[in-house]
Amino acid sequence: MANYHAKVLVVGSGPAGCTAAIYSARANHHTILVEGLQPGGQLTISLEVENYPGFEQAVQGPWLMEKMMAQGKHAGVVVMEDSIVKVDLQERPFTVTGDSGAIYTGETLIVCTGASARWLGIESEERYKGFGVSACATCDGFFFVGKEVCVVGGGNAAVEEALSLTNHATRVTLIHRRNSFRAERMMQDRLFANEKIHVVWDTVVEEILGEERPPSVKGLKVKNVKTNRISIIKTDGLFVAIGHIPNTDLFKGQLSLDAEGYIITAHDSTATNIPGVFAAGDVQDPVYRQAVTAAGTGCMAAIEADRFLTLYL
């Protein structure tokens, strides 16, 4: 099976991975970027991006990621269409095995594996995933033309999903466990101004109700957390937008992780507990989680990897 060696090995191809790779290639280091399961990362399922600096008008997430990737290739980054299944950080060069069977080794490693959608964790959710339960309005909103849908969550993602679903559904019910959103004020104003959206406060989803064969969602059993009153909301679908969990399973036992599974990095640095291994983007950021901050930490990681190569190799 093929072996590839890099001075800087980057895993993950969202804004953090692309930026780390661009900077490393421009520092004249042979740089390999292993794309991962979702090339381009979370922005490829985002709707319009309005807050990435440099664009007066909103841009499409997939377009922005195509441009970052193209910039990397132009700078000399070798992009591998592969996702990692195994990691060995015991000694340098670090070894990463791809799903293809290819082995990648790196004198330095920059981990940019991002985060994935968090699910409610109730049994009925599993039953209807892909059959009316989704975590991506961009991907699945189209299936709800002329139907009624619910969204659960209270952050920017939930508000954005609810707004986007009004392009398809006749009615969107946004269910939130508290009585105020954490979404940006501007997003909330748009939400409250939209007549198709109805907000249900202080409420959690207890069960997704529907038919078994073929599986289809018909409603939700919900509980008001203040009154404990149980009620049923009729709906054709549920979009879960309750945040993300970092993609760090492969690094457990090798890199230091916090209680929520985020990679711990040194203060004002992307350095992990293993010298030569750096982490950037959402995989190490439980606080900001923005495309622009991910790109910023990707840049930091590349500069730190460059210093490491200069000092120690």
Ligand code: NAP
């Ligand atoms: P988030 O800001 O962490 O919000 C998650 C929401 O889900 C919170 O309202 C939380 O409730 C709720 N929640 C969490 N676990 C839950 C559970 N088990 N059951 C019910 N509700 C639950 O996550 P996000 O909205 O995905 O956003 C992530 C980051 O991406 C944020 O920094 C956000 O600003 C950014 N983002 C930006 C844009 C944009 O700028 N256009 C779009 C999308 C996302 P509580 O409020 O009670 O904690």
